[in-house]
Amino acid sequence: MGKPVVAIVGRPNVGKSTLFNVLAGEMISIVKDTPGVTRDRIYADVNWLDRDFTLIDTGGIEPESKDIIISQMREQAQIAIDTADVIVFITDVRQGLIDADFKVADLLRRSGKPVVLTVNKVDNFDKFMPDVYEFYNLGIGDPVPISASSRLGLGDFLDEVVAHFPEHTGEEEEDERPRVAIVGKPNVGKSSIVNRLVGKQRVIVSNVAGTTRDAIDTEIVHNGKEYVFIDTAGLRRKNKIKEELERYSIIRTVTAVERADVVLVVIDATEGVTEQDAKIAGIAHERGKGIIIVVNKWDAIEKNDKTMREYESKIRQVLSFIPYAEIMYVSAETGQRLPKMFDVIDMVIENQTLRIATGVLNEIMTEAVAMQQPPSDKGKRLKLYYITQVAIKPPTFVIFVNDKELMHFSYTRYLENRIREAFGFRGTALKFFIRERKEKDQ
Template structure:
């Protein structure tokens, strides 16, 4: 089920990132030890009451001159309108209503999306209320006073945010058709891949109504099975600012990845893995999605008997944290090897939803411990008591140990490799949680 998306829009220095960081609970949203992933915090997971949602900071405005600020704010507002279920528009009580605020408010109002007007830096409600009322002039509803820095009014604000989520998102009937997001940089051939897949399935393509994002969902039937492809292609806007464009396509990719079970990442064989590919891959990996790397335009490469091995080594090295991902070499132009994609998707989904009996897991763990002694520190040795699988998509395991500090990352990795040797789990990441148990609790 897809999580609602909430986007934050606002001028520079109104406290967007303070609010973002406070709500994100200082959890940096991109994994620290993932190489090649920027520290740029574009999105974070937020939970409030019984909702979980993805919050996007459309940010990135450099205050240069009034005109640039306005044009970039419009750009941000457009990103928010295109990708979010609810838009939070942040203003600053101390600066009052500014011309740029009014212009962006007009744009948001016309979008028809739910917009919450949040007035920040109200660190004393009585004192600032007259100034807050001034924001009624923007004509986008009741201003909500908050102070992100002092954490005032945030609960009321979040209540308002979730009040605008469509109920249908909560009670979506279980749609168990696999969702596949085709992602990658512009011009790597995403559209041609989708068109080829559709062409060969001879289906009536129905664009599913009611998807708020403008990634187009397409239903495909192949060999009697139904799939939904989330296409992020054709989402390019004419834009002079390259950085903004890159951020824009990444934000749209995040929303597509969020809703997918399997992410098919398309890389251009003639270019190799780029920094933006690594960013997108990091997001999919962190979200625990199934992963298939598709190398397109393979027909355009001069080949000898080592070409594929060398290319794969390069991909594996740059995306080292995706060692489990499957790699498929294709040509969307000629359709070469494209039909193998469906088999790969089926296999990845099977692995993503694989459940392993606790007894079997514990046998593997006991054997792993016997083959390689757990680490010890200052005379205390790590003991592994018990392992069990707690969920799927991605398969998630809890390991009970005597001392969490002793369970080094490398030993968890070793255990993961042993489980993969036994069950494959190709194409899906595995998550491990380490819990402590005192000896006497045994």
């Protein structure tokens, strides 16, 4: 399973974003050339006491009127309930308890999901503690006092959050079935593909953007092998504000991608590849998942002998940050090439879990260095000592060098290409970490 997901819910101006930014703080590294890592960061990876989790800020548009605030908070709470493993409910000690807090607390309590009730803006524990106790009235457990802006109480707060994570038990690990997330813009045919693969109308599909019920995991058996498809079509919203709809669909995408091994990014052939497709693919790339670009509605395209090649080069251009992604042309309508999807998924998973012997890797590296000299700067040349694979899903390598500063990313990319030439690794990202070793450590 993927990392636990923690969602932040609360009224406008109680400090949701401040808390999000403090926790995401130094742990966020914005990857320049990846779409999807947007300015409006909705999610971040956080690590506390060896537990990794994905933090999601459900906030968004700050409405004016009281009624809208309550209905918006209900929406946000609903999103959190649908997608998160633990919900952080933020309140404000200065504003005290208000009606909207009770309404949201009700919703959260009924969901049965673990909730960490957090009282923000407690800059002075002695002074504010009597006011903090008032929040017991919400009936969702012990209030945890913090001050996000002064960074007070965050350790106790994080302890409380990770205490709700499922223990790493052996049982979870036994589910070896490939997990496949189907992501993409509304109306590209995600549900139709799942229906076609299942062979019965399981998902209600209509042509209104965002009319599918909540994400459901579907088990599909193909040639005696079980697969779990995670469908993100779950936008049950008759939502008025486009910006918000997009934000919610991104939250859903992140949580689905987090739980998957392989991500199918579905693109509408009749629309071509768009900026939003790039954003969605960027999330899967950043998370190091296997990626298959599925061009749906291929039957609706007028073709000649060049169509596919031209189409592919357009996709490769817009999605240039994932040159390793596999591309498939299918039609959910006619079922064209859908059965082949399972072979491609199997291949990508095999590549995601491939382990390369250290000796072989070092041979490839030595040869690569001989063919193209490492960069140098002010007379100092980069030396590469040793490479080893440290993880799978995605395959992750550590390279030991004499000086990290000299290891330009273009040289890392050159080595990555050499490794891909040798082993393929089609459909999966590769990660590289550069570590320094002083000459005397040799």
